[in-house]
Amino acid sequence: MLITVSGPAGSGKSTLAESLADALDYEHVSGGDIFRDLAEERGMTPLELNKQAEEDEDIDRDLDRRLRDIARKRDEVVLESRLAGWMAGDYADLKVWLSAPLEIRAERISQRENKPIEQAREETRERGESEAHRYNEYYNIDFDDLSIYDLSINTARWGPQGVLSLTLHAVQSYKETGDEGKTPITDVEYDL
Ligand SMILES: Nc1ncnc2c1ncn2[C@@H]1O[C@H](COP(=O)(O)OP(=O)(O)OP(=O)(O)O)[C@@H](O)[C@H]1O
Numbered sequence: 001m002l003i004t005v006s007g008p009a010g011s012g013k014s015t016l017a018e019s020l021a022d023a024l025d026y027e028h029v030s031g032g033d034i035f036r037d038l039a040e041e042r043g044m045t046p047l048e049l050n051k052q053a054e055e056d057e058d059i060d061r062d063l064d065r066r067l068r069d070i071a072r073k074r075d076e077v078v079l080e081s082r083l084a085g086w087m088a089g090d091y092a093d094l095k096v097w098l099s100a101p102l103e104i105r106a107e108r109i110s111q112r113e114n115k116p117i118e119q120a121r122e123e124t125r126e127r128g129e130s131e132a133h134r135y136n137e138y139y140n141i142d143f144d145d146l147s148i149y150d151l152s153i154n155t156a157r158w159g160p161q162g163v164l165s166l167t168l169h170a171v172q173s174y175k176e177t178g179d180e181g182k183t184p185i186t187d188v189e190y191d192l
């Protein structure tokens with residue numbers, strides 16, 4: 001199976017993708033890892049590349065093209081990134097969306113990155129708005145449209161183990177014939 005995990009910053013994507021891949025003995029591929037590869041190929045730090053990405057849309061496109069290629073060619077992978085579900089599209093067998101209120105995500109990010117909560121809240125909000133705008137402009141994707149997902153979990157309600165159990169239940173009860181072709185992704189411009 002190809003499983004995607006998507007959601008906004010601090011929603012718990014990496015946490016779930018890592019434990020899910022472990023439980024299924026799948027590979028975990030993260031947008032963050034690809035982004036770090038992109039930075040290394042250009043002789044830059046991820047932070048430097050992140051700044052450049054605000055001016056240069058090729059960087060987002062390069063990352064998203066690699067996500068889509070992985071989804072097209074590989075199996076037994078948990079593919080995790082903001083746009084993993086959209087980029088994998090019909091190549092994905094199960095698309096998971098994670099969310100949590102901004103306040104909770106900001107608190108997690110503030111702890112993870114050791115920065116004041118106000119700063120984490122403002123940066124997370126601003127970055128989320130900027131990303132949503134870019135995805136719409138580049139690919140005609142509405143990041144807030146959850147209709148493409150098979151399973152959506154509010155990670156403010158369950159801890160990492162609970163989120164993993166819910167997802168594993170969905171994986172174990174997955175039937176190939178259950179959804180094929182019933183929720184196609186249309187109108188996205190995969191002009192990568
Ligand atoms: N279900 C959960 N309940 C409580 N805390 C969680 C949960 N899932 C993850 N966390 C914690 O929240 C923080 C953010 O999680 P994680 O890094 O997995 O999010 P992410 O969506 O991958 O973030 P980003 O997109 O910013 O990389 C981590 O410190 C993690 O331990």
Ligand SMILES: Nc1ccn([C@@H]2O[C@H](COP(=O)(O)O)[C@@H](O)[C@H]2O)c(=O)n1
Binds near residue numbers: 030032033
């Ligand atoms: N323009 C960008 C794109 C990505 N990043 C970093 O990659 C990580 C994964 O991004 P996804 O969109 O695939 O979830 C993300 O957490 C960033 O660290 C970036 O910095 N700038």
